[in-house]
Amino acid sequence: xxxxxxxxxxxxxxxxxxxxxxxxxxxxxxxxxxxxxxxxxxxxxxxxxxxxxxxxxxxxxxxxxxxxxxxxxxxxxxxxxxxxxxxxxxxxxxxxxxxxxxxxxxxxxxxxxxxxxxxxxxxxxxxxxxxxxxxxxxxxxxxxxxxxxxxxxxxxxxxxxxxxxxxxxxxxxxxxxxxxxxxxxxxxxxxxxxxxxxxxxxxxxxxxxxxxxxxxxxxxxxxxxxxxxxxxxxxxxxxxxxxxxxxxxxxxxxxxxxxxxxxxxxxxxxxxx
Numbered sequence: 511x512x513x514x515x516x517x518x519x520x521x522x523x524x525x526x527x528x529x530x531x532x533x534x535x536x537x538x539x540x541x542x543x544x545x546x547x548x549x550x551x552x553x554x555x556x557x558x559x560x561x562x563x564x565x566x567x568x569x570x571x572x573x574x575x576x577x578x579x580x581x582x583x584x585x586x587x588x589x590x591x592x593x594x595x596x597x598x599x600x601x602x603x604x605x606x607x608x609x610x611x612x613x614x615x616x617x618x619x620x621x622x623x624x625x626x627x628x629x630x631x632x633x634x635x636x637x638x639x640x641x642x643x644x645x646x647x648x649x650x651x652x653x654x655x656x657x658x659x660x661x662x663x664x665x666x667x668x669x670x671x672x673x674x675x676x677x678x679x680x681x682x683x684x685x686x687x688x689x690x691x692x693x694x695x696x697x698x699x700x701x702x703x704x705x706x707x708x709x710x711x712x713x714x715x716x717x718x719x720x721x722x723x724x725x726x727x728x729x730x731x732x733x734x735x736x737x738x739x740x741x742x743x744x745x746x747x748x749x750x751x752x753x754x755x756x757x758x759x760x761x762x763x764x765x766x767x768x769x770x771x772x773x774x775x776x777x778x779x780x781x782x783x
Contacts, residue, residue, distance in 0.1 A: 525645045525648070526637060526640075526645050526646065526647050526648065528644070528645035529641070529643055529644040529645060530643070531641070531643055531644065535640075535641040535642075535644060536640075536641075538633070538641065539633045539634040539637075539640045539641060540634070542630045542631075542633065542634040543634035543635060545755070545758075546630065546631065546634065546635075549758055549759075549762055552762055553572065553614070553761075553762065553765075556570075556572055556610070556762075556765050556769070557572055557608060557610035557611060557614055558606050558608055558610075558611075559608065560580060560583050560586070560606060560607055560608030560609070560610070561583040561584050561585050561586060562584060562585030562768075562769045562772040562773050563585060563586070563587070563609070563610070563765070563768060563769065563772070564585055564586060564587040564588070564591070564768070564772060565585065565698070565768050565769075565771040565772035565778070566588070566689060566690075567685055567686045567687075567688060567689045568686055568698040568699075568701075568702060568767075568768045568771065568778070569587060569591070569682050569685075569686075569702075569768065570764065570765040570768040570769065571679050571682070571702075571705050571706075571761050571764050571765065572610050572614065572761065572765045573587070573608075573609045573610045573613075574613070574675075574678055574679060574682050575593055575613065575678050576591055576592045576593065576609045577592065577593050577594055577609055577612045577613070578592055578593075578594050578595065578596065578597040578598060578609060578612075579591065579592040579595075579596065579597060579609065580596075580597040580607050580608075581596060581597075583607075584772075585769075585772035585773065587609070592609075616668070616671040616672070616675065617671070617672060617675055619664065619668040619671070620665070620668040620669065620671065620672040620713075621758075623661070623662045623663075623664055623665035623668055624665065624716070624754065625665070625716075625717050625750075626750050626751050626754050627754065628662065665718055666718045666722075669713070669716060669718045669719060669722075672709075672713045672716075673713060673719075675709070676706050676709055676710045676713060677706075679702070679705055679706035679709065680703075680706045682702060683699065683702040683703045683705070683706060686698060686699040686702045686703075687699060689780075689782050690782075692782060694780060694781035694782045695780065695781055696778045696779055696780025696781065696782070697767075697778055697779050697780065698767060698768065698771065698778050698780070699780070701760075701763070701764050701767055702764065704760060705757075705760050705761060705764045708753060708756050708757040708760050709757045709760075709761070711746055711749075711753040711756075711757070712746075712750070712753035712754050712756075712757040714742070714743055714746055715743060715745075715746025715747045715748075715749065715750045715753055716743075716747075716750070717747065717750075719743055720740065720743040720744060720747050723736050723739045723740055723743060724736055724737065724739070724740030724743070727740075
């Protein structure tokens with residue numbers, strides 16, 4: 511038997527994975543590791559492409575808002591869709607010319623510092639610990655509050671950007687009701703509408719949002735509107751993990767759908783014909 515498991519303190523096994531639990535505790539962190547790894551790999555690949563992120567009138571959420579657009583790329587957003595127009599000539603050649611690189615840091619920071627995702631990657635990646643009452647990976651001096659958590663405390667500020675992105679993505683969904691000046695809708699329109707809805711359920715279930723609207727109130731009866739918002743946030747907060755995964759999956763799914771339509775692999779069913 512490994513020396514890490516042989517040591518006992520107060521009758522409990524110590525060392526990575528050492529536990530007296532008899533349930534299937536490994537499935538959760540394993541699924542989390544595989545799910546987050548798959549999303550990280552795909553989103554990184556998709557963000558670096560700089561192409562096939564637009565299939566009029568659908569825009570991938572990984573590229574919204576489009577700051578600059580490179581019209582030489584297939585499936586790039588049209589010039590009128592970019593906030594600052596064409597991609598600048600002064601852009602360094604060693605940095606990929608992709609609109610996603612300019613905006614993903616904002617929703618990425620919100621996810622990375624999220625209270626739920628902290629537990630997820632602490633368990634699945636850092637294994638500190640991999641589960642409740644399960645031995646953790648051997649560590650040196652603990653520096654959580656003085657190192658990593660200093661960055662994680664930026665979560666409350668990343669929240670403001672996350673809220674702004676919800677409205678931006680709803681705006682993209684509204685634009686998806688019109689193509690070439692003609693009103694209509696398609697499967698992509700529905701997909702784009704669901705995306706910010708799930709993101710909103712995840713974002714407004716955030717612990718920081720819940721504290722922001724109700725945490726400083728001593729007597730909720732004096733603030734009935736804020737109390738109702740706090741109750742809604744509490745309802746979403748109880749399902750924070752569920753919406754965290756649903757919204758993460760849907761962002762990737764939306765990008766895949768727009769990408770496949772743009773590449774001509776699938777055909778979008780819509781009223782425009």
